[in-house]
Amino acid sequence: MILRPPIHRASFLQRLQGCFLGEPKHGPLPGGRTEALRRLRDYDPSHYGQSRNFLDGSVSRLSAYLRHGMLSPVEVREFLQSAFPKDPARREEFLRQLAWRDFFEKVLSWYGRGLENDLEEPKHRVTRYHRMPLDVLQGETGLPCIDGMLSELFSTGYLHNHARLWFAAYLCHFRGVRWQEGAQLFRQHLYDGDIASNSSSWQWVESTFSSKPYFANKDNIAKFSGGRWCNACRVKCPFEADYPTLQHRLFAGSSAPMAKPTPAAESKRVELSATDTGQCLGPLPPASDLVWVHDAAMSWEDPALKANPEAAVAFVFDEPALRAEPWAYHRLAFVLEGLEDLFEHLPNPTKLVLVGAPADQLAVLANALGASTVHLSEHPNPTVLETAIQLQKGSKVIVHSRPVFAEYSQEPKRFSRYWERVAQQVLGYRPKSARRMH
Ligand SMILES: Cc1cc2nc3c(=O)[nH]c(=O)nc-3n(C[C@H](O)[C@H](O)[C@H](O)COP(=O)(O)OP(=O)(O)OC[C@H]3O[C@@H](n4cnc5c(N)ncnc54)[C@H](O)[C@@H]3O)c2cc1C
Structure with missing residues (x-):
């Protein structure tokens, strides 16, 4: 199949039957560099540092454009440096987060397809299922928060970073599913779905690319979601416990009904x-x-x-x-x-x-x-x-070659080590602290 401009989007996409999931419905995000540049110009990172962990925080939603090279991290940095020349603190935390993208690209460069497998031994002894539970695929787990996240993923192609972390922790640790199944679901639905940030982050949650598994409890979800799901929730909540109790509960084993492989996975x-x-x-x-x-x-x-x-x-x-x-x-x-x-x-x-x-x-x-x-x-x-x-x-x-965001030639094992080395290059000055949270 070949297409020359002008492109008739709907009819072209109809011809890609078998290459997409579900109904041919357009999503909320317009594609293209023109739109990416408009969004970048309109973005003000002043409150990013204090608010970014909250679902309603002032995150940029630039990731889909960065993922497709419609914008480059170097361009974003240069734009912010020129837009806020006298106030580096306004952009510092944003640039540190952008550096995670660069770090994960370096992880992919280093390990290649090896990133699709565990990079390290998990820091727990729980075995994992190799199939995605059906109720998760259908967004019907019965937990308002998880179903809410899945519904948002399927309908908008976007999830806030904290929601990605909660969902990944739920799938891996509460349902005992291999991180690769979750990474595939994200790649298929997220506008920014990729290998580098996606697989590395799932491995970070699973503990095959970090020193301990990541999980969250109800207090954390309620606080950073503004109570979106928790306030009216009446179900028995698997996240409701303090961290030591959850730690004990989670890493003693779990079971879940597994889905058959989807037709897509089996397709020729x-x-x-x-x-x-x-x-x-x-x-x-x-x-x-x-x-x-x-x-x-x-x-x-x-x-x-x-x-x-x-x-x-x-x-x-x-x-x-x-x-x-x-x-x-x-x-x-x-x-x-x-x-x-x-x-x-x-x-x-x-x-x-x-x-x-x-x-x-x-x-x-x-x-x-x-x-x-x-x-x-x-x-x-x-x-x-x-x-x-x-x-x-x-x-x-x-x-x-593309413009380099940060020079770092060592094996990329931990972000903290990478950030210690590159922060000055990225920011143009040495930051006071190198915090660890993802
Ligand atoms: C399980 C899991 C899977 C993920 N999968 C992907 C993926 O497939 N593709 C993807 O681009 N990101 C992925 N991320 C990283 C992060 O969640 C998204 O980049 C971010 O939420 C995008 O929203 P934003 O543009 O509003 O980010 P902002 O908070 O506005 O950050 C600005 C930019 O910095 C980069 N960035 C910020 N946080 C991170 C981070 N933790 N890791 C890597 N880069 C970051 C992104 O390029 C982002 O666009 C994943 C995170 C988790 C926990």
Whole structure:
């Protein structure tokens, strides 16, 4: 399947049947760098430090744009530094949190696909189930708080960081489910769903990438949610206890009815063959260079695009991956809207959206264009690296570096150690304290 601008979003997405979950309903978040820049300009981090742990705190909701490269962390930092030049305290905590994103990208760079498995031994002896409980998948656990979080996840594609922590603790420790099942659910539904921040955070909660399991009690949930669910709650609350009691209860074992694997997980992987793609392409103006825009590089400021204003440009919906792990429809719509915005701002003469296995599609496209060189921007996502390696078999591949948020070449084991080393680079001055909370 091939698409040239103008893009008719709804009809294109209909053709991606099997790649998305549920009804084709648009979500609340508009995609694209134009929207990302507007949101960044409107954001004031003055109250972030005091309020960010509360569900109604002044968080930025920029993560979906950062995840897709519509904004870069370096741009966000530079913007805040110029918007609040005389008052670094207003932006300090925000930049420290943004550094978590950078830290987790470094974790992914270091461990690659290894991040999909436990990085360390868990700091407890409870065995874990390998399947997601059905009531969780259906958002019907009977606990108003957890069902509320799931409903928000499914309908808005966003959860506040504290809600992510509570839900992850519930799934791993209260239901005894492997963190990987929760990470998959998040990847499918969150607008910002990724591998780096998502898998690392789940491992942080589980204690396979931290020194102890994270869990919360009812007082904590009630306080930081403003009593949203707890005030009127009448169910027997599994979170209602002090921490030592919960610690004892949780790490002595648990059981839960397990779901059968979802049809999505069982679905057949479909590969488009090179000939199929070749037949769809039709005549194309020749180009010596092709830029692959991957889904973490969707900005006209992206280095691969900036360096190649004459090149053909292509984005590929990774159909085999999406069939194996479909995304919520709103995620696909967000990406497509981001592409429309991107293409409108690019001077490049040929801009295409393809569907299939990225390496196959790009190889056939390069051939059809007569392009000898494929350009892309560096990213630790394993699919990007693996695609680049495959492309090297038939083309010259140039990987363009992105601006660096923080230089740190050691094994990224703990954020506190990383932050001690990089805080001065990130903030432009040495902070008074290096706090630990996630
Ligand atoms: C179990 C779990 C899974 C998560 N999965 C993802 C994911 O798939 N993708 C994702 O981008 N983030 C993930 N996070 C991290 C964090 O929850 C989100 O980045 C944040 O909530 C996004 O909302 P915001 O943009 O309003 O954040 P803000 O609080 O406004 O923070 C600004 C930016 O800093 C970064 N940031 C803030 N907190 C964190 C953090 N704890 N870890 C990493 N980066 C952070 C994000 O890029 C964020 O956009 C996860 C956290 C947990 C606990």
